[in-house]
Amino acid sequence: MTVSTAADLDLADPLAAHRDLFVGTETPLVYLDGNSLGRPLRTTSERLRAFVEEEWGGRLIRDWDERWMDLPEVLGDAIGAQxxxxxxxxxxxxxxxxVLLYKLMRAAVALQSRHPGRTEIVMDRDNFPTDRYVADGIARECGLTLRWIEVDPAAGVTAEQLAEVVGEQTALVSLSHVAYRSAWIADGGExxxxxxxxxALVLWDLSHSAGSVPLALDDWDVDLAVGCTYKYLNGGPGSPAFAFVAERLLDDVVQPIQGWLGAADPFLMGPTYHPADGIRRILSGTPPVVGxxxxxxxxxxxxxxxxDAVREKSIGRTTYAVDRAREVLPEVALASPAEASLRGGHVTFTHPLMREVTAALWQRDVIPDYRDPHGLRLGLSPLSTSYDEVERGLQEVREVLDSLG
Structure with a gap:
């Protein structure tokens, strides 16, 4: 493989034209952190302008009745379907x-309280910190025990590992579908x-899956799931997350943050809380419309x-990064699955100097991410990252490693 291969692959890419739809792709900056914050679409500038001038500025409070109040469910259904x-x-x-992790974890524990022997929450030690912190707080709050699965940080939870720890004592299993460090894709259905x-009930964190890896929550019979929208869904910094609750659980789910927007009749302003029917009961406060x-x-x-097309392109990008790293960075170790079908939309490489490498790359307008221990994480957002961008980024890593001696 040669450097010119990247240009050839970009020319042959049937989705290459979509890259031009994103702000900043015309600049020389190399952005390899799309799994932390996706680039904005150019059309969003016009949407923001129209929102300020026409909806917020023109319709004012009337737009709550005309459109805004329904947005959480309208966008939720779009995320669900697509x-x-x-x-x-x-x-x-x-x-x-x-917040949604807390709501759904706490709701799951409450559902399982009907079975007094179910006293454990199962989670892996390499799950994202927020997931672990929330579970720890709920366990202390409810007098439960955390049962930890020890995993290879370059991989993730396997069926065999989960089967060893679950049993009649398990209330909830909470896992990430794509591991935030290694990009390991868990077998959601199995x-x-x-x-x-x-x-047990199952809660999936889909933050590194949504918009990168096809999902099948209904087919997998998933109970609960959450995910963010500012990574591969390009919602912008702090854009609101989504929550999924299986239809068969909706009548029984009691979420712990009872706010007026999750009430059956928000404008009744009554003295007591009665949850709304369906998924709307998961809401608490005013919907974050701007987000x-x-x-x-x-x-x-x-x-x-x-x-399906996004996933095919994602596999192409990460495979190229893995193959080229073997040639350009032979001293660097792959800390993600080598098999593309087991790998999500990012790839991680380790080396003792990667913290220093990342800092130096940022000064060169090459933006990857760093994750301990010694991990350089490349988030290759499928529609906005080119093969050429990946190639230039790896060449810069080579130069920085050489300069650090």
Missing amino acids: ILGASTGQTIVGDSTT LTRIAHEAG MLALQDMLQLLSRVGM
């Missing part, structure tokens, strides 16, 4: 990922089946392209 493999009425947008056979604007543009783009 991204999650979920039928309507099970997904809603609102709150941060952390792990859910194993947990269900033990009588949903950019998300709408990316969902429209993904609906045209399709997740």
Whole structure:
């Protein structure tokens, strides 16, 4: 493989033209952190302007009745259909990922309290810190025990590992579908089946999956899921997360943050709380309308392209990065699955100097991410990252490593 291969691959890429739809792709900056914050779409500038001048500025409070109040469910259904493999009425947008994790974990524990022997939450030690912190707090709050799965940080939770720890004591299994460090793709269907056979509920964190890896929550019989929208869904910094609750659980789910927007009749302003029917009961406060604007543009783009095409392109990008790193960076270790089918939309390489390398790369307008221990993480957002960008980034890593001696 040669450097010129990147240009050839970009020319042959049937989705290459979509890169021009994103702000900043015309500059020499190399952006390899799309799994932390996706680039904005150019059309979002016009959407923001129109929102300020026409909706917020023109319709003012009337737009709550005309459009805004329904946005959490409208966008939730779009995410469900296009991204999650979920039928309507099970997904809603609102709150941060952390808050939604707390709501759904706490709701799952409450559902399982009908079975007094179920006293454990199962989670792996390499799960994203927020997931672990929230679970730890809920365990202390509810008098439960955390049961940890020890995993290879360059891989993730396997079916065999989960089967060893779940049983009649398990209330909830909480896992990430794509590991934030290694990009390991968990077997969503099989792990859910194993947990269900033990009588446990399952909560999936889809933050590194949504918009990068096709999902099938209905087919997998998933109970609960959350995910953020500012990575591969390009919703912008702090854009609200989404929550999924299987239809069969909606009548029984009691979420712990009872706010007026999750009430059956928000404008009744009554003395007591009665939850809304369906997925709307997961809401608490006023929907973050401004934070949903950019998300709408990316969902429209993904609906045209399709997740299968996105996944094919993602595999091409990460495979190119892995293959070229073997040639350009032979002293660097791969800390992600070598097999493309087991790898999500990012890839991680380790070397003792990667913290220093990352800092130096940022000074050169090459933007990857750093994750301990010694990990350089390349988030290759499928529609906005070119092969040439990957190639230039790896060549810069080579130069920086050489300069550091």
